[in-house]
Amino acid sequence: MKEVVILGAGYAGLRALKELQRHRTDCHVTLIDKHDYHYEATDLHEVATGMQHRSRISYDINDVVDRERTTFVQETVDKVDCENQKVICTNGKEVTYDYLIVALGFESETFGTPGVDEYALSMTNVDDAEKIYHHICEQMQLYKQTQDEDFLKIVVCGAGFTGVELMGALVEAKPEYAKIADVNPAQIEIYCVEASTRLLPMFNEKLASYGIDHLKEWGVKLYTGMRVKEIKPNLVMYRAGDDDPMKEISARTIIWTTGVRGSKVIAASGFSEKRGRVMVKDDLSAPDHDNVYIVGDVAAVMDTSTQRPYPTTAQISLKMGHHAAKNIIRQIAGQSTEPFSFKSLGSVASIGNTHAFGLVGTTPIKGYPASFVKKAIMDKSLLETGGVKETMSKGRFDFYH
Ligand SMILES: Cc1cc2nc3c(=O)[nH]c(=O)nc-3n(C[C@H](O)[C@H](O)[C@H](O)COP(=O)(O)OP(=O)(O)OC[C@H]3O[C@@H](n4cnc5c(N)ncnc54)[C@H](O)[C@@H]3O)c2cc1C
The missing domain is CATH 3.50.50.100 (FAD/NAD(P)-binding domain)
Structure with missing residues (x-):
């Protein structure tokens, strides 16, 4: 055999x-x-922000193992x-x-940027994602004790697909963080530093702008055309070109999503x-x-x-x-x-639980219908790996808002 x-x-x-x-x-x-569990990597930003508990995006690998034909080794x-x-x-x-x-x-992928491994949080598996959520909650508590506004600042390095989905979820989670810090949600500041000026190249400019403009309207401070040069403790150092002056953002939460x-x-x-x-x-x-x-x-x-x-x-x-x-x-x-x-079926980026934008095939969709489609896509991929049982227990059926 x-x-x-x-x-x-x-x-x-x-x-x-x-x-x-x-x-x-x-x-x-x-x-x-x-690991002894499978996780839906496409949903990591939801665990990182506290929108979902880790158990909602993962399941036991043994649940899908046919023991007569397969041996699982952790x-x-x-x-x-x-x-x-x-x-x-x-x-x-x-x-x-x-x-x-x-x-x-x-x-x-750090692209060799100094300080990323030491001073930034990454979001590549469920443990990392959970760590980000606990870290943010801890910073909110520390704000309450110190009133130092750096504890209320979150910097996302990179506005690719992952960074954009993360920012959408962070915006949505602001009221929860604000409760912990005992502040107005508007006091929690989300920054993003991104090297490119043309964001989300998988979408046409109009569609990409739809998502980006929403994030800006929701208060995200987006610095495009800016390269992160170094991460220092609680500090993101960036500049446009090598001859331009170095700028910095001081913040207690720095999340690295520049690529994989x-x-x-x-x-x-x-x-x-x-x-x-x-x-x-x-x-x-x-x-x-x-x-x-x-x-x-x-x-x-x-x-x-x-x-x-x-x-x-x-x-x-x-x-x-x-x-x-x-x-x-x-x-x-x-x-x-x-x-x-x-042949790509298209792709849809979520910005929070009720907004999304993207392509179904080559047809652009946005807003609530896109959010509906995004959840259907998540359910389909869950069905393809976990089968009906996992889809029924972990699938997204909150289609109506
Ligand atoms: C926040 C986020 C949102 C995303 N959104 C989308 C989206 O909307 N649509 C889309 O199509 N894609 C999306 N992606 C990309 C997508 O998640 C990846 O392309 C996909 O996970 C790759 O699948 P994979 O099977 O190659 O690897 P993975 O899903 O990364 O699985 C790898 C497996 O290998 C295991 N493993 C790793 N190293 C070792 C080792 N050394 N020894 C033993 N086991 C190991 C891990 O535990 C894991 O189970 C998103 C990614 C992120 C992070």
């Missing part, structure tokens, strides 16, 4: 698992993740040894495979990579290794229409996980693999 090992129980890994379990192929699957992966077909975990444990799916997801890279396991395993991502072959297998598939945020797949890699998203991760599993099933049956193709 062939041994298939899946690394990572995120969108790509669990979608692959679901397909392998559904298909009666003669194989055993070992799923490895450092371990941290250090590297893959492709020559010897084995995975090496932090505690020295080794797991051998016939086929491997690497779906280890994303990490925060693929897992460090990719480089540690010797794959040819750029920012933790491998340019995979058209069937999603790794160059030089037909039995190793690299999917989700650790993979770069070329969009032939733009000659640029597709943006890394949950949507494409789910499709890649499914496709990699299908190709392994074909290989086990002695058939040739099939090339991966992808």
